Amino acid sequence: MAKKVKKETPLMKQYNAIKAKYPDALLLFRVGDFYETFGQDAVKASKILDIILTKRGAGSDSETELAGFPHHSINTYLPKLVKAGCRVAICDQLEDPKQAIGIVKRGVTELVTPGVALNDDILHSKSNNFLAAVCFGASTSSATNKLIGVSFLDVSTGEFLISQGNAEYVDKLLQNFRPSEVLISKPKRNAFKDTFGTDFHTFYMEDWVFQDDYATETLLKHFQTKSLKGFGIEELYEGIVASGAVLHYLSETQHHRLQHITTIQRITKNDHVWMDRFTIRNLELYQSYNQNAVTLIDVIDRTISPMGGRLLKRWLALPLIDLDKINQRHEVVQFFLDDAVILKKIQNQIKYINDIERLISKVATVKISPREVVQLKNALEAIVPIKALTQKTDNKALQHIGDSLELCEELRQRIKATLNEEAPVNILKGDTISSNFSSELKELRSLSTSGKDYLDAMLQRESEITGITSLKIASNNVYGYYIEVRHSHRDKVPEHWIRKQTLVNAERYITEELKEYETKILGAEERILAIEQQLFSELVLWIGQFIKPVQKNSALIAQLDCLCGFAQLAFENRYTRPEINETFALDIKNGRHPVIEKQLPLGEPYIANDVYLDREKQQIIMITGPNMSGKSAILRQTALIVLLAQMGSFVPAEHAIIGLTDKIFTRVGASDNISMGESTFMVEMNETASILNNISERSLVLLDEIGRGTSTYDGISIAWAISEYLHEHPSKPKTLFATHYHELNEMTETFVRIKNFNVSVKELKNNVLFLRKLVEGGSQHSFGIHVAKMAGMPQQVIHRANKILKQLEKSHSSEELTNKVRTLENDMQLSFFNLDDPLLEQIKEEIVNIDIDVLTPVEALMKLNEIKRMLLKKKRA
Numbered sequence: 116m117a118k119k120v121k122k123e124t125p126l127m128k129q130y131n132a133i134k135a136k137y138p139d140a141l142l143l144f145r146v147g148d149f150y151e152t153f154g155q156d157a158v159k160a161s162k163i164l165d166i167i168l169t170k171r172g173a174g175s176d177s178e179t180e181l182a183g184f185p186h187h188s189i190n191t192y193l194p195k196l197v198k199a200g201c202r203v204a205i206c207d208q209l210e211d212p213k214q215a216i217g218i219v220k221r222g223v224t225e226l227v228t229p230g231v232a233l234n235d236d237i238l239h240s241k242s243n244n245f246l247a248a249v250c251f252g253a254s255t256s257s258a259t260n261k262l263i264g265v266s267f268l269d270v271s272t273g274e275f276l277i278s279q280g281n282a283e284y285v286d287k288l289l290q291n292f293r294p295s296e297v298l299i300s301k302p303k304r305n306a307f308k309d310t311f312g313t314d315f316h317t318f319y320m321e322d323w324v325f326q327d328d329y330a331t332e333t334l335l336k337h338f339q340t341k342s343l344k345g346f347g348i349e350e351l352y353e354g355i356v357a358s359g360a361v362l363h364y365l366s367e368t369q370h371h372r373l374q375h376i377t378t379i380q381r382i383t384k385n386d387h388v389w390m391d392r393f394t395i396r397n398l399e400l401y402q403s404y405n406q407n408a409v410t411l412i413d414v415i416d417r418t419i420s421p422m423g424g425r426l427l428k429r430w431l432a433l434p435l436i437d438l439d440k441i442n443q444r445h446e447v448v449q450f451f452l453d454d455a456v457i458l459k460k461i462q463n464q465i466k467y468i469n470d471i472e473r474l475i476s477k478v479a480t481v482k483i484s485p486r487e488v489v490q491l492k493n494a495l496e497a498i499v500p501i502k503a504l505t506q507k508t509d510n511k512a513l514q515h516i517g518d519s520l521e522l523c524e525e526l527r528q529r530i531k532a533t534l535n536e537e538a539p540v541n542i543l544k545g546d547t548i549s550s551n552f553s554s555e556l557k558e559l560r561s562l563s564t565s566g567k568d569y570l571d572a573m574l575q576r577e578s579e580i581t582g583i584t585s586l587k588i589a590s591n592n593v594y595g596y597y598i599e600v601r602h603s604h605r606d607k608v609p610e611h612w613i614r615k616q617t618l619v620n621a622e623r624y625i626t627e628e629l630k631e632y633e634t635k636i637l638g639a640e641e642r643i644l645a646i647e648q649q650l651f652s653e654l655v656l657w658i659g660q661f662i663k664p665v666q667k668n669s670a671l672i673a674q675l676d677c678l679c680g681f682a683q684l685a686f687e688n689r690y691t692r693p694e695i696n697e698t699f700a701l702d703i704k705n706g707r708h709p710v711i712e713k714q715l716p717l718g719e720p721y722i723a724n725d726v727y728l729d730r731e732k733q734q735i736i737m738i739t740g741p742n743m744s745g746k747s748a749i750l751r752q753t754a755l756i757v758l759l760a761q762m763g764s765f766v767p768a769e770h771a772i773i774g775l776t777d778k779i780f781t782r783v784g785a786s787d788n789i790s791m792g793e794s795t796f797m798v799e800m801n802e803t804a805s806i807l808n809n810i811s812e813r814s815l816v817l818l819d820e821i822g823r824g825t826s827t828y829d830g831i832s833i834a835w836a837i838s839e840y841l842h843e844h845p846s847k848p849k850t851l852f853a854t855h856y857h858e859l860n861e862m863t864e865t866f867v868r869i870k871n872f873n874v875s876v877k878e879l880k881n882n883v884l885f886l887r888k889l890v891e892g893g894s895q896h897s898f899g900i901h902v903a904k905m906a907g908m909p910q911q912v913i914h915r916a917n918k919i920l921k922q923l924e925k926s927h928s929s930e931e932l933t934n935k936v937r938t939l940e941n942d943m944q945l946s947f948f949n950l951d952d953p954l955l956e957q958i959k960e961e962i963v964n965i966d967i968d969v970l971t972p973v974e975a976l977m978k979l980n981e982i983k984r985m986l987l988k989k990k991r992a
């Protein structure tokens with residue numbers, strides 16, 4: 116049977132043609148007063164928006180699903196669609212339907228995607244909304260060492276960033292900047308997934324967009340420069356390709372007004388403390404494992420302005436390693452702590468400075484409302500006293516901020532002169548432009564307000580002429596202005612009045628005079644609106660020339676806000692000024708965990724602890740202690756104190772002297788980690804391996820229960836081997852190693868810079884009291900059973916476990932274990948000298964063939980394990 120050809124209505128034909136251009140977007144199709152969605156888009160939209168799904172042309176050949184909402188609700192529904200991860204193409208009517216011949220012309224006016232959003236309901240005030248692009252470069256020395264370019268752009272603020280590096284570095288940046296959308300060239304789809312995982316919202320573009328000459332051209336055209344030298348990025352080939360792709364995507368999504376993207380900033384790898392993705396997550400800087408738990412940023416954010424909030428996140432992502440810059444921030448914080456009055460005065464002004472960075476971007480994109488322009492002016496006015504206050508101080512950094520702040524006098528004056536202070540959000544509401552600004556406007560307005568007097572006079576006159584006392588003049592949408600006469604006076608109505616409507620009790624008439632009056636008033640109102648719109652758009656266009664100075668002010672206020680916030684944080688929580696120097700030692704006296712100390716039940720004090728590490732005497736600390744005793748807290752607080760100090764904040768400690776730290780690594784043993792599908796142990800080993808390959812003299816390494824993802828002896832061996840490696844490594848990185856394997860305490864006998872500490876507990880009869888104090892010395896045995904008891908495990912289980920533990924301890928004393936390790940060493944040493952046995956020949960072969968230069972630590976461990984197994988097999992045989 117021949118297939119029926121579906122008959123398309125002209126509207127659906129138009130719809131299908133537009134939809135075909137945006138196949139991967141949800142198309143909002145404007146029909147009259149509604150935005151409609153059709154077919155699969157309608158099914159999706161109805162689910163996300165919880166709106167009714169109906170059928171169009173039910174029963175006919177062209178039956179299709181339909182769901183829509185009134186056009187004025189776009190700001191309610193659009194954010195929901197975008198937050199649900201949709202790309203939304205907004206298709207509007209491009210001509211006045213009344214004047215259209217045939218079907219109304221329609222076209223997509225904006226493509227809103229998660230990474231390209233300007234709508235306040237989609238954006239978070241204290242977070243950036245980044246669009247990113249990643250470009251995989253040609254391979255350099257090895258496959259794992261490929262250069263990858265990355266670029267981030269927040270179209271709502273105009274910030275545009277560029278960088279490039281190896282996969283690990285780009286991964287760290289992606290973790291820090293957490294883009295809402297990542298652009299990748301189609302052929303690199305799998306490469307991206309394999310390298311960076313599947314957590315990102317990705318969009319795949321044609322490969323030709325990712326070509327360096329096209330990208331360079333796009334950037335040069337945007338910035339209207341001859342080269343990229345001025346930005347200091349010209350040699351970042353992969354980065355440039357990524358940045359070009361980002362700009363290309365903006366034009367593809369119909370974002371053409373981009374003059375607020377005034378520069379591109381390079382993120383330089385060596386200017387900031389390095390933290391990889393595991394560290395960022397383990398330290399719970401922005402996100403915690405438990406969705407609702409408090410994070411570091413929650414605790415330390417005392418900023419007032421949205422720009423300040425966003426900058427604080429940036430500072431946390433990129434702590435400094437430049438001593439002078441760090442000290443400068445500390446100086447300012449100290450200054451504010453010493454002078455609470457000036458701190459309050461400045462903060463009081465910052466309260467009036469709203470999001471000038473996003474406001475000025477809205478000027479560029481012509482999306483700013485009259486009320487927002489007034490807000491911009493008020494914000495700039497608050498900057499005037501801040502400039503004066505900071506310039507007057509004797510603090511150099513503050514003076515510099517004060518000197519750099521732009522007064523924008525002309526801009527403020529012009530806005531003040533043009534707009535009414537109470538200007539509305541929507542210009543159509545009227546009363547936007549000040550009457551003093553335009554004499555025409557003033558006249559027209561007085562005409563429309565004098566109208567009431569005119570009508571009153573007319574009413575009085577007509578009452579007198581007709582002798583009707585209850586006359587009323589009013590207006591409605593149908594008949595315009597009319598005179599209303601109650602039926603009782605009907606006979607007194609003059610001949611020349613024209614009857615328009617009869618009600619139950621009254622009749623409504625119009626007169627020549629009323630009609631004339633109406634035309635005049637309506638004409639005036641229309642004209643007022645037209646003048647207001649024209650003057651307002653002229654104003655917005657004119658403000659465009661102030662984008663750079665306002666952006667500069669925004670950046671300076673953000674800095675000031677962060678520094679004031681640090682002072683307040685320090686004041687509220689007794690943080691002290693850390694001393695940062697060029698040594699390699701870390702000396703923290705009575706340090707606290709900034710987040711946990713805020714979370715403890717009322718009245719329960721946080722027990723502060725000392726931590727000392729250096730590269731000479733105390734490079735590695737083995738911290739033993741039962742579960743829940745506070746080992747992880749000590750590890751994390753040490754890292755957080757260093758981080759806070761180097762981002763410019765004071766720290767939760769009585770005293771801290773910190774040798775500049777350039778890298779912080781933390782690793783948590785498998786059972787603390789969220790399983791990633793892969794063998795968790797393998798994951799743990801891979802993660803640890805990447806530390807061992809990257810350590811430097813200034814690194815701080817925190818290992819939490821590494822090795823517990825496997826059987827006890829494997830775990831101990833691996834923990835032992837890793838510690839040994841760190842100890843023997845020429846960089847001698849400062850390390851804290853938390854473990855419940857008390858067997859590792861034996862290491863101090865062999866390795867001079869390893870020291871044993873434990874988190875003290877008081878053993879009561881059948882219980883443990885956590886003292887949470889870090890004290891010198893190792894632990895004798897594990898305490899897991901006590902914790903099980905506290906957790907409410909049944910008596911029999913506890914009893915039985917105690918018995919088993921005693922037996923095990925008898926049969927595997929730690930001395931025995933150490934002996935075992937030593938015997939193994941001796942065995943191996945012996946065997947290297949007596950290579951006459953065929954097995955040993957084989958082992959010799961294995962070892963000789965190992966290429967130490969390319970061997971990763973994990974591979975080394977595995978090789979060792981293989982050899983050990985061969986030997987044990989032989990022994991058993």
Ligand SMILES: Nc1ncnc2c1ncn2[C@@H]1O[C@H](COP(=O)(O)OP(=O)(O)OP(=O)(O)O)[C@@H](O)[C@H]1O
Pocket residue numbers: 711715720721722723740741742743744745746747748749887
């Ligand atoms: N110094 C401290 N003062 C007060 N309470 C603390 C302190 N350290 C830790 N705690 C409390 O003890 C809890 C457990 O601490 P933590 O997770 O550091 O223990 P742990 O020894 O690492 O345990 P596990 O081995 O199970 O990971 C914390 O959540 C906190 O509530």
